Amino acid sequence: MLVSEERAYRAVASRDTRFDGCFVTGVRSTGIYCRPSCPARTPKAGNVEFFPTAAAAQQAGYRSCRRCLPDAVPGSPEWDLRADLAGRAMRLVDDGTVDREGVSGLAARLGYSTRHLTRVLTAELGAGPLALARAHRAHTARLLIETTGLEFIEVAHAAGFASLRQFNDTVREVFATTPTALRDRATRRTAPAKLPTGTLRLRLPLRLPFDAAGTLNFLLAEAVPGVEWGSSTHYGRTLRLPHGTGTAELTPRRQHIAATLRLTDLRDLGSAVTRLRRLLDLDCDPVAVDEALGNDPALSGAVRRAPGIRFPGSVDGPETALRAVLSRGLPREAATRRTAALADELGEPVRGITENTRARLFPRPEAVAEHAARVLPRPSEGSAAVRALAERIAEDDIRVDAGRDDAELRSELRDIGGLDPATAEHVTARVLGEPDSLTPTDPVLLRGAARLGLAPERAELTRHARGWSPWRSYAAMHLRRIGAQQPHTGSEEPPDTEEGRE
Known part of the structure; x- marks a missing residue:
């Protein structure tokens, strides 16, 4: 995981939404896994265990919390930070490679044997490629159940399940409810609009x-x-x-x-x-990202003007x-x-x-x-x-x-x-x-560096940028924006509306 178990429990106790997607929390007494910001009563420290992925929690026998929907959160930022086999594999699993090409296809793309890939993913992520792909299919199925009026056989096919029975069994096991109940609950919250076929x-x-x-x-x-x-x-x-x-x-x-x-x-x-x-x-x-880059006096003003x-x-x-x-x-x-x-x-x-x-x-x-x-x-x-x-x-x-x-x-x-x-x-x-990429030969980037008072020479900028690691890609975005004279407009964010949910 991105954080230690001690820090993870503090995030759960404070219901810190910044950690949603970074890990999930399994509660032994209920058999449920939750996102860190779940509004339910905080479980005792000795009664929880943490998993890097929802698939790992499902593999351990936990089911998804109906209250906080831990699978409907931002994904882990860890996959972009990691250039190793597990990070690369997870990006392909999320893109549906296992559903289309099988585990052997995933292994071939990564240049490893199926056995070695399964061993690495199980050790790093708590689940093998099949379990990770199953969690991805379950998430896709929930999206289709709650946002479309498709027949369940069509949902099962679109989500990548081999049969309607496999689809029903997975939904019941992961969400502790039936597809019909999931759709009924979504309909009570927001009646889905009638949309053309294929529109979501x-x-x-x-x-x-x-x-x-x-x-x-x-x-x-x-x-x-x-x-x-x-x-x-x-x-x-x-x-x-x-x-x-x-x-x-x-x-x-x-x-x-x-x-x-x-x-x-x-x-x-x-x-x-x-x-x-x-x-x-x-x-x-x-x-x-903002905390790291904001500590540099040269970038602090840019970070304040364009947070996030x-x-x-x-x-x-x-x-x-x-x-x-x-x-x-x-x-x-x-x-x-x-x-x-x-x-x-x-x-x-x-x-x-x-x-x-x-x-x-x-x-x-x-x-x-x-x-x-x-x-x-x-x-x-x-x-x-x-x-x-x-x-x-x-x-x-x-x-x-x-x-x-x-x-x-x-x-x-x-x-x-x-x-x-x-x-x-x-x-x-x-x-x-890649979060840590910077091209010191980009003339727009160099112009932005000069406007911030940094030396607009390749060697000097490369040396100064070491302090921005591992977020140099984001620092480069600040420099390019300033160099192109396109500062953050500061306009108000558009109003929030309900247009379906993921």
């Missing part, structure tokens, strides 16, 4: 504070028309998912993100939610990599035009699930490799690098996903002709959600 409205929980305005501004500043859209209050984009396609509309509220998803295949719900959480960095520990700053991640590794190479060395407007031309020419239209008639998926690597020379104007070293990267991805010579080892991915990207170390670092950090 969810609440994505997050840790406060959350710099909503700054995060939206960052995403919209580099948005590709058709692939992404939005305003000062919301952000939308198309999604290429394992079983189909979709769109997402995200609107920050006071304590959560209201998400409207439109999916061609409901089996992609779990993957879509996981990827959107990574895109907005919702599992970040903002209190720890996020380091946006990626919903699609190949897309992030290709866009980074397309934009390399170009002004923002020129980079957007170049990327938009590629998406408009080679992207697939998204029809039937959105009213946005211009919505398109970002092109597949195969299409970019074959047609980029025709679409991109004036072939150059940059165009050659885009084609080279697309060909490597299309031929599966390089995988760009959240399960990769950071050093290996960075090295493979650097080996591609025309890709500079800064681009390789940027892609690796965004795709893996």
